[in-house]
Amino acid sequence: MLDCQIDYQNAQFKLQLQLTCAEQIVGILGPSGSGKTSFLHLLAGLLRPQQGRIVLNHRLLLDTQQQIFVPVHQRKIALIFQKALLFPHLNVEQNLRYAEGLQPLAQRKFEFEQIVELLELSRLIRRKAHQLSGGEAQRVSIGRALLSAPQLLLLDEPLSGLDQQLKQQILPFLKRIQRELQLGMIYVTHHPEELLELQATVYQMQKVQGISRLQRDNVMPLIQPVF
Amino acid sequence: MLSPEELSALYLSAKVASVATLCCLPFAICLGWMLARYEFRSKFLIEAMLQLPMVLPPVVLGYALLVLFSPQGWIGQVLAHWGIELAFNWKGAVLAAMLVAFPLLVQPIRLSFQMLNPQLEQVAASLGAAPLKVFFSISLPLVLPGILMGSILGFSRSLGEFGATITFVGNIPDETRTIPIAIYTLIQQPDGEAAAMRLVLLSTGLAFAALLANYFILHRYQRKLGQS
Numbered sequence: 001m002l003d004c005q006i007d008y009q010n011a012q013f014k015l016q017l018q019l020t021c022a023e024q025i026v027g028i029l030g031p032s033g034s035g036k037t038s039f040l041h042l043l044a045g046l047l048r049p050q051q052g053r054i055v056l057n058h059r060l061l062l063d064t065q066q067q068i069f070v071p072v073h074q075r076k077i078a079l080i081f082q083k084a085l086l087f088p089h090l091n092v093e094q095n096l097r098y099a100e101g102l103q104p105l106a107q108r109k110f111e112f113e114q115i116v117e118l119l120e121l122s123r124l125i126r127r128k129a130h131q132l133s134g135g136e137a138q139r140v141s142i143g144r145a146l147l148s149a150p151q152l153l154l155l156d157e158p159l160s161g162l163d164q165q166l167k168q169q170i171l172p173f174l175k176r177i178q179r180e181l182q183l184g185m186i187y188v189t190h191h192p193e194e195l196l197e198l199q200a201t202v203y204q205m206q207k208v209q210g211i212s213r214l215q216r217d218n219v220m221p222l223i224q225p226v227f
Numbered sequence: 228m229l230s231p232e233e234l235s236a237l238y239l240s241a242k243v244a245s246v247a248t249l250c251c252l253p254f255a256i257c258l259g260w261m262l263a264r265y266e267f268r269s270k271f272l273i274e275a276m277l278q279l280p281m282v283l284p285p286v287v288l289g290y291a292l293l294v295l296f297s298p299q300g301w302i303g304q305v306l307a308h309w310g311i312e313l314a315f316n317w318k319g320a321v322l323a324a325m326l327v328a329f330p331l332l333v334q335p336i337r338l339s340f341q342m343l344n345p346q347l348e349q350v351a352a353s354l355g356a357a358p359l360k361v362f363f364s365i366s367l368p369l370v371l372p373g374i375l376m377g378s379i380l381g382f383s384r385s386l387g388e389f390g391a392t393i394t395f396v397g398n399i400p401d402e403t404r405t406i407p408i409a410i411y412t413l414i415q416q417p418d419g420e421a422a423a424m425r426l427v428l429l430s431t432g433l434a435f436a437a438l439l440a441n442y443f444i445l446h447r448y449q450r451k452l453g454q455s
Contacts, residue, residue, distance in 0.1 A: 044353055072352040073361075079353040085346055088452045089368045098364070102355040130452070141350075148354040 002026075002152065002184070004062075006042055006052035008035075015039065019203070024178055027195035028188045030205025036188040039205070040154045043186070044079045045072040057151050078145035080155045084137035086129035092140050093125045099148040109149040110181065118180065119143045119173055135166035139173060146177065153177075153185045159194060171197050233426060235401050236409035240430075243317060243405055244385035247324035248378050251332050255377060259336030260366075281330050288326055289394025296322065296395070319396035320403050324388045328381035335380065339373025340366070372448050379441040383434050406430045 001022045008015040015035040019026075030036050041047040043054065045061070048069060054062040056077070061070045086095050100112055116122050119139045124132060132140065138158060145153060155174075159167045175198060177183060187200055195202050229237070258277070262270070280288055296303045297314045306313065313319040343366060351361045367374075389407040396403040398412060410426045413419030 046349055046353075072349070073355050073357050075353075076355070077353065079350065081346060081350070083346075085344070085350050087347060087351070087365060087369075098351075099354040102360075128451075144354065 002056050004054040006049045008038065008042055008047065008049040021201065023201040024184055025198050025200040026186045027200030027202040028186065028205055029190060029192060029202060034205040034207050036205050037156055040079065040156050040186065040188060044077050044154060045070065045075050076151040078148050078150035078153050080141055080145055080158045082157050082160050084141040086137055086140055088129045091126060091128050092121065095140060095144050096147055099144045103149045107149055110146055112147065115143045115146050118176060134162050135169050138170060153183055155185060155187045157189050174198060232400065236404055236406050237429065239317065240386055240405040243320045243324055244382050247321045247328055247385045248382045251325050251329050251381055252378065255329060255332035255336055256374065259333050260340050263337045263340035277330050277333060280327050285327060285390025286394050289323060289391035292323060292391065292395040315396050315399065317402055320392050320405065323391040323395050324385035327388055327391060328384045331384050332377035332381040335373040335377040336370060339370035343369050372445050375444055376441060379437050383437050386430065386433060
């Protein structure tokens with residue numbers, strides 16, 4: 001359950017949005033430059049809005065009026081970037097254990113073995129970050145995010161660096177995560193078909209007079225038939 | 228092979244250069260990180276001051292140290308209260324070496340921090356790592372090659388330090404007579420040329436060994452990160 005209202009402005013653009021959602025997977029579409037990534041960074045706490053309020057699962061993360069700003073590392077919101085961004089000095093297992101080790105035992109949500117199995121990582125566990133393909137690395141980074149026991153998973157065009165075939169190898173894992181782990185996700189992309197496949201509730205980011213807004217949108221007409 | 232005086236100079240040089248490098252490191256890492264990550268108005272001033280020891284004649288630095296740190300100097304008076312004396316002993320030689328080595332340590336460390344992808348740190352934070360934890364578990368290991376390179380450069384520069392040292396702490400056998408000062412002293416003596424040549428070869432060897440060590444450690448680390 002996410003409830004947020006944000007006013008954010010930087011040198012380039014202004015973002016004004018309000019979103020209340022209880023859906024498992026929320027998809028956000030929009031042209032580049034409409035502020036999709038900034039929105040995720042605002043949720044995660046990497047950016048600080050001029051005004052706003054964020055409540056996640058009844059936990060207050062931000063309230064500018066009360067001067068409350070929970071820092072990134074205490075928000076329990078994991079972020080998946082376009083690139084996998086594995087820590088290059090650690091191997092796959094160490095990358096996963098890094099995230100797991102940051103959580104107190106009582107707060108861990110998933111077993112290490114459970115995640116390794118879910119994302120089929122056991123074959124890769126001894127490899128270094130640079131010995132993985134783009135798809136494998138992204139799977140590890142998703143596993144790493146899950147092991148940090150997040151309340152919410154933010155995905156910022158996680159498949160954009162991958163070709164069509166590889167995308168088809170990652171999307172099923174995301175569906176599996178949703179089905180088996182019951183974890184809320186916000187998925188940003190400009191490919192509507194990814195959101196359809198995940199059965200996400202789709203919102204559209206729009207630029208109106210220099211202000212980006214979030215609007216509920218029907219995604220179906222945007223899909224072009226594939227022959 | 229080496230006379231006791233030569234051995235003493237070698238030991239003293241190694242001690243002064245090691246201690247100077249180690250004492251510089253924490254400050255160099257902090258400053259390198261700050262210069263790489265932050266833009267602020269007085270930055271040019273800090274950069275200019277950082278470069279100053281590299282362009283000033285070392286004798287001028289030594290004189291400045293003498294004025295500030297001699298028992299009658301501004302800072303020396305304060306330190307004397309605490310029982311710390313720097314002029315004309317090996318600790319003063321360390322201070323002189325730190326001054327000339329510091330800019331050489333900062334530059335490679337700063338460059339490494341600039342090349343470090345800040346998104347890696349953001350990922351670590353979003354996984355739940357507090358800022359200090361991020362710094363020590365992610366940033367620091369990834370800039371290690373730069374730290375190492377800076378240390379080797381600074382160490383080598385400290386080994387060669389002459390002007391500031393002889394001005395500040397003089398030429399005292401077993402206390403401040405490092406290899407370069409010992410070479411200088413031997414050349415002044417009518418029969419010292421052979422001994423001077425031995426020390427010249429020794430210091431060349433030391434510097435070369437330091438550079439070789441730097442090359443191999445760097446190479447190994449880059450292979451570990453998959454960059455070569």
